[in-house]
Amino acid sequence: MIRPLQATDAPDVLALLSWMDDAPEREVFAPDARDEHELRSECEDRVCLVAEGLDGAVQAYCGLAPFRDGLVLEGPLGEGDLPGLVARALERAEGLPVYAFAARDNLAAREALETCGFTPMHTTDFYAARVADLARHARVPEGYAVTDHLAPAAYRALYRAAEDAWAERLDWTDAELQAHFARDDVRLVALTRQGQPVGFAELELNAAEARADLTYLAVHPAERGQRLGRVLLALAAAEAAAHPELRTLRARAHDHARPARALYAHAGLTHCRSVVTYLRDDTEGEA
Structure with a gap:
């Protein structure tokens, strides 16, 4: 039976989340909460469903949460x-685009x-590597300087020049x-030459996981071919190394981003997981 999540289901959903955490191949987009109070708060005012055996x-969980221009599917998580379960959740999507994320090896979720x-x-x-292994290569090339700040207009200009598909960042206001x-x-961590930004790397520090995530790395097209990507990677690792609790640096690249994938391989990062992004958009083709 498929029914709405109840407060008394929290322990069972937490058990499903723990089951997922124990095996990378079960990964799907899921609630961040790992205790009952946080789970109830996170699921408040959301579409949250469970399937009973x-x-x-409770055998499985599925939910919908706001995301980008529509919704994101949490799950399907379980057996x-x-x-x-997914079909029942989609009945509540109100025609909005719905994204979903699942580990490449999570065949059951992907089939659903x-x-x-x-x-x-x-x-x-x-991809991942030890912070210390990457940081030891950190250097600023002659003729370049490093800064931890870019004006919003300079940031947008470099971001736009990098021709990346992650374009929603361009819509952020200066204040954002x-x-x-x-x-x-x-x-x-940004590189400049003669006062002009030529590339940057962004990090998010996750002390709880002892990890720094390289969320974005960009080099201006006119500056490519000079190994500045590897320079920025090492400088980002050096920034992470300033926080002794961070032991691992993790980077990501889409399947079409061949230069980034080659950069990480040549720098010694090891592939550690793959996630497939899905979209169901019933609005496509509408006038």
Whole structure:
């Protein structure tokens, strides 16, 4: 039976989240909460469904949360009739685009998503290495300087020149950009030449996981071919090394981003996981 999540289901959903955490191949987009109070708060005012087995025990979870221009599917997480659970959640999507994310090796979840009309958009590969191994190569090339700040207009210009598809950042206001880089867990490492920015790397520091995430790396097209990507990677690692609790640096690249994938491989990062991004958009083709 598929029904709305109840407060008394929190322990069962937390058990499903723990089950997912224990095996990378079960990964899907899921609630961040890992205790009952946080889970109830996170699921408040959201579409959250569970599937019961014949014995009445919760077998699977699925939900919808606001995301970008539409919604994101949480799950499907668990076992049993996953396509049926996803289909019931989609009935509550109100025609909005719905994104979903699943580990490449999570075949059960991916089959459920594709059965329900989700289309794979791309695969994101994640790479990791020890911070200390990368940081020891940090240097600023002759003729360049490093800074931890860029004016919003300069940031946007370089971001736009990098021709990346992650274009929603271009819609941020000056205040939103400044607030982002003022966060305690965010760092910017930018290279300039003759006072002009030529590339930057962004980090998010995750002390709880002892990890720094390289969320973005950009080099101006006119400056490519000079190994500045590897320079920025090492400088970002040196920034992470200033925080002794951070031991691992993790980077990501979409399947079409061949230069980034080559950069990480040549720098000694090891592939550690892959996540497939899906979209179901019933609005496509509408006038």
